[in-house]
Amino acid sequence: MNSQTGTPDHADTRVGGGSEIDHLLEETRRFPPSPEFAANAVAGAELYERAQRDREGFWADQARELLHWHKPFTQVLDWSMPPFAKWYADGELNVAYNCLDRHVEAGHGDRVALLWEGEPGDDRRITYAELTDEVKRLANVLTDLGIGPGDRVAIYLPMIPETVAAMLAVARLGAIHSVIFGGFSADSLRSRIDDAGAKLVITADGGWRKGKVSPLKPAVDQALGERNGLGVQETVEHVLVVRRGGNEVDWVEGRDIWYHDVVPQASAEHEAQPFEAENPLFILYTSGTTGKPKGILHTSGGYLTQAQFTHRNVFDLRPESDVYWCTADVGWITGHSYVVYGPLANGATQVLYEGTPEFPEPGRWWDVIEKYGVTIFYTAPTAIRGFMKQGRQIPQARDLSSLRVLGSVGEPINPEAWMWFREVVGAGACPIVDTWWQTETGAIMISALPGVTETKPGSAQVPVPGVSIDVVGEDGQHVGSGNGGLLVITEPWPSMLRGIWGDPERFRETYWEKFESQGYYFAGDGARLDEDGDIWLLGRVDDVMNVSGHRLSTAEIESALVAHEATAEAAVVGAADETTGQAVVAFVILKESYLRQHGPEGLAQQLRTWVGEQIGPIARPRDVYIVGELPKTRSGKIMRRLLRDVAEGREVGDTTTLADTAVMSVISAQVR
Numbered sequence: 001m002n003s004q005t006g007t008p009d010h011a012d013t014r015v016g017g018g019s020e021i022d023h024l025l026e027e028t029r030r031f032p033p034s035p036e037f038a039a040n041a042v043a044g045a046e047l048y049e050r051a052q053r054d055r056e057g058f059w060a061d062q063a064r065e066l067l068h069w070h071k072p073f074t075q076v077l078d079w080s081m082p083p084f085a086k087w088y089a090d091g092e093l094n095v096a097y098n099c100l101d102r103h104v105e106a107g108h109g110d111r112v113a114l115l116w117e118g119e120p121g122d123d124r125r126i127t128y129a130e131l132t133d134e135v136k137r138l139a140n141v142l143t144d145l146g147i148g149p150g151d152r153v154a155i156y157l158p159m160i161p162e163t164v165a166a167m168l169a170v171a172r173l174g175a176i177h178s179v180i181f182g183g184f185s186a187d188s189l190r191s192r193i194d195d196a197g198a199k200l201v202i203t204a205d206g207g208w209r210k211g212k213v214s215p216l217k218p219a220v221d222q223a224l225g226e227r228n229g230l231g232v233q234e235t236v237e238h239v240l241v242v243r244r245g246g247n248e249v250d251w252v253e254g255r256d257i258w259y260h261d262v263v264p265q266a267s268a269e270h271e272a273q274p275f276e277a278e279n280p281l282f283i284l285y286t287s288g289t290t291g292k293p294k295g296i297l298h299t300s301g302g303y304l305t306q307a308q309f310t311h312r313n314v315f316d317l318r319p320e321s322d323v324y325w326c327t328a329d330v331g332w333i334t335g336h337s338y339v340v341y342g343p344l345a346n347g348a349t350q351v352l353y354e355g356t357p358e359f360p361e362p363g364r365w366w367d368v369i370e371k372y373g374v375t376i377f378y379t380a381p382t383a384i385r386g387f388m389k390q391g392r393q394i395p396q397a398r399d400l401s402s403l404r405v406l407g408s409v410g411e412p413i414n415p416e417a418w419m420w421f422r423e424v425v426g427a428g429a430c431p432i433v434d435t436w437w438q439t440e441t442g443a444i445m446i447s448a449l450p451g452v453t454e455t456k457p458g459s460a461q462v463p464v465p466g467v468s469i470d471v472v473g474e475d476g477q478h479v480g481s482g483n484g485g486l487l488v489i490t491e492p493w494p495s496m497l498r499g500i501w502g503d504p505e506r507f508r509e510t511y512w513e514k515f516e517s518q519g520y521y522f523a524g525d526g527a528r529l530d531e532d533g534d535i536w537l538l539g540r541v542d543d544v545m546n547v548s549g550h551r552l553s554t555a556e557i558e559s560a561l562v563a564h565e566a567t568a569e570a571a572v573v574g575a576a577d578e579t580t581g582q583a584v585v586a587f588v589i590l591k592e593s594y595l596r597q598h599g600p601e602g603l604a605q606q607l608r609t610w611v612g613e614q615i616g617p618i619a620r621p622r623d624v625y626i627v628g629e630l631p632k633t634r635s636g637k638i639m640r641r642l643l644r645d646v647a648e649g650r651e652v653g654d655t656t657t658l659a660d661t662a663v664m665s666v667i668s669a670q671v672r
């Protein structure tokens with residue numbers, strides 16, 4: 001055990017390396033809410049009291065107050081078959097109706113839903129009435145293509161309004177979407193399409209990224225081509241293609257359909273049907289500790305309740321006057337819950353931006369904030385650290401005075417980045433909410449509430465009302481204030497994952513087995529409680545890396561590396577990186593047979609590119625080291641902890657459990 005954190009030795013509980021934990025605990029700055037903000041805040045301390053008194057009653061109230069139910073529910077939580085929860089099970093609703101039609105019916109049809117900004121500088125304003133109309137047409141098209149309740153639809157699109165429409169049209173029909181991040185490769189796309197058995201793929205010719213069109217449809221063609229010899233039955237019947245990039249694309253007659261050929265012509269009459277609260281809404285793949293991504297399954301009523309509740313209270317949202325902007329791509333859970341479902345269920349006006357932060361120059365995001373008068377800005381620590389490097393003169397050259405609430409998500413935010421965010425972006429006046437949650441939790445679980453919580457730089461702080469969290473030791477016992485351990489969720493919550501698509505056993509094993517006797521959900525994160533009982537997140541304790549806020553598994557990248565003809569064995573670690581939080585570092589042993597024919601020259605670079613092609617550019621290792629051996633225990637397990645020491649340029653730790661204790665000095669010399 002590690003004495004500092006109470007976590008097992010292999011645990012990566014460092015934030016940015018070194019003695020960061022101690023450093024964090026010395027953080028004593030405090031920022032109470034301003035009296036004016038507190039007086040007008042959407043959330044109040046009474047939310048905690050209400051939830052404390054009766055947690056299920058609290059969530060029942062939220063679901064009733066926030067959502068429109070076609071058929072009201074009478075049951076709240078059914079936890080009779082743990083870990084498979086049901087929330088609001090006898091109620092019926094339509095998720096898309098809740099995000100669209102009801103706002104139009106309430107007289108808000110003219111309110112702007114999306115302020116869309118394309119990377120080349122083109123823009124579109126889309127009202128709730130217009131978005132509703134588009135979704136109804138698209139729902140009619142999807143129905144004609146044979147999509148109905150329970151069918152899976154893969155969505156592989158850039159950040160354009162059609163992407164939001166596609167997700168909502170699928171939801172409207174009671175079908176299930178699986179959004180695949182546009183940065184993933186054809187291989188990743190194929191395995192996700194196959195795992196879900198998708199019937200339809202919605203894609204675009206390409207989207208704009210860094211001043212160029214980044215093609216998408218060719219990856220779909222590749223994924224759906226070359227099936228020979230894989231023994232996989234093709235499930236995809238059609239590919240619906242949005243024209244965005246204007247790049248030339250191949251066409252498969254009978255399979256491929258242009259969006260603009262069918263959607264504008266379709267009828268805009270479409271009545272939303274009610275579906276059971278537990279009707280599946282989406283599958284979203286995320287990295288786990290094995291090579292195979294997990295299809296995290298979310299359902300309708302509980303998910304939407306918590307997404308909407310947290311979006312309103314954590315961001316202090318006033319739908320009539322705020323301009324909200326979450327910079328996440330819809331390919332990630334943050335884009336699902338805080339670009340699509342939360343904001344639209346709340347009837348918010350939001351910015352949707354297609355491109356990268358630095359195009360055509362490093363101030364693009366600040367230009368977007370100035371242009372649209374953004375009031376609530378939700379982004380990731382990796383982006384903030386990137387901006388810090390470029391210097392404060394860039395944001396300071398813009399008018400950011402519209403901002404009033406700032407949010408952070410995806411990885412621990414170091415106090416320096418937090419302070420920079422507060423001072424340079426928020427002019428020292430905006431509350432910052434550091435929100436901890438996961439693909440699996442569906443919505444925010446730990447966060448300050450603006451106007452209520454006195455904030456601490458670097459701490460996510462307290463569970464949101466109605467959520468029960470603890471930090472425990474390996475034995476499942478509460479560690480107590482001032483101690484570190486493992487983060488667990490002790491009670492079911494409305495937006496919890498309902499399982500892993502097609503693999504109930506893996507669901508049980510991954511999240512519930514570790515603390516089975518207590519019935520706790522194991523999040524995979526290390527955390528520490530300070531003297532006030534506030535929570536400080538310390539990073540993953542398993543073999544999942546967090547690179548720029550994106551989850552990547554070491555096993556997945558290792559299996560891509562060994563799929564290359566030159567590689568005999570590979571080990572991957574996440575090493576601390578100033579900008580991206582962690583960076584992928586690979587250690588590779590080459591095949592003798594390969595070395596007899598080729599030299600190792602240029603191979604490290606080739607392997608980096610290869611991983612990028614196999615999984616996607618986000619998985620491309622920062623460094624690939626060609627080594628002669630890997631450090632293994634006597635039972636053959638690779639000791640990644642030691643490789644991480646090398647990758648981070650530290651003295652190598654305890655090697656006594658290695659089968660060959662000399663191996664680390666050989667590796668260190670080879671890396672140098």
Ligand code: WTA
Nearest residue numbers: 409410411412434435436437438439537540
């Ligand atoms: C990490 C993203 C510290 C954590 C919403 C978690 C965070 C993983 C924070 C989930 C935060 C997310 N502070 N760590 N505020 N937010 N994480 O599934 O390790 O992409 O387990 O969901 O990101 O990543 P995921």
